[in-house]
Amino acid sequence: MWFVLALLSAVFAALTSILAKIGIENVNSHLATAVRTAVVLLLAWGMVFLTHAQSDIHAISPKSWLFLILSGLATGASWLCYYKALQIGQASKVVPVDKLSVVITLVLAFVFLHEQVTVKSAIGCILIGAGTLLMVL
Known part of the structure; x- marks a missing residue:
């Protein structure tokens, strides 16, 4: 759910x-x-x-x-x-940068909430970051 x-x-x-x-x-x-x-x-x-x-x-x-x-x-x-x-x-550029909040949230969850960083989540963060750069450049 x-x-x-x-x-x-x-x-x-x-x-x-x-x-x-x-x-x-x-x-x-x-x-x-x-x-x-x-x-x-x-x-x-x-x-x-x-x-x-x-x-x-x-x-x-x-x-x-x-x-x-x-x-x-x-x-x-x-x-x-x-x-x-x-x-x-442009919405097509602002929104992807705003969605970097996903990456920032994962880092903050690791630092402050002591959540585990898995290989999948690390790769996901890298891909989100790279994708954002591709969309805004």
């Missing part, structure tokens, strides 16, 4: 890029990011109330609060940079 959800995430991310590129034409990139964020916020809280998960908010530990807030700040910074890059660059 995780693979299907991850694949759907990739499809929606691809749609996000194309729809955003069309939508930010003649719109300040920060304003566009704020509009997008408001829609995401409404959707996320809608799912919380739809699934009756709102009562679980009291069970979130201080450590989880801290890291969720930091994650939110990183997401916001990513979106602000992404929308500005998408506004001034």
Whole structure:
């Protein structure tokens, strides 16, 4: 099931890029990011109330609060940079560079989460990096 959800995430991310590129034409990139964020916020809280998960908010530990807030700040910074890059660059070049996050995530997971680096994941990182370079040069 995780693979299907991850694949759907990739499809929606691809749609996000194309729809955003069309939508930010003649719109300040920060304003566009704020509009997008408001829609995401409404959707996320809608799912919380739809699934009756709102009562679980009291069970979130201080450590989880801290890291969720930091994650939110990183997401916001990513979106602000992404929308500005998408506004001034070609989607076919911006998106592959953005997807270097896969490589960076694997490195950070190795360093901070002590996840194993396998031969397959190392080769995958190299191929993603090389593929990105081929697409943007």
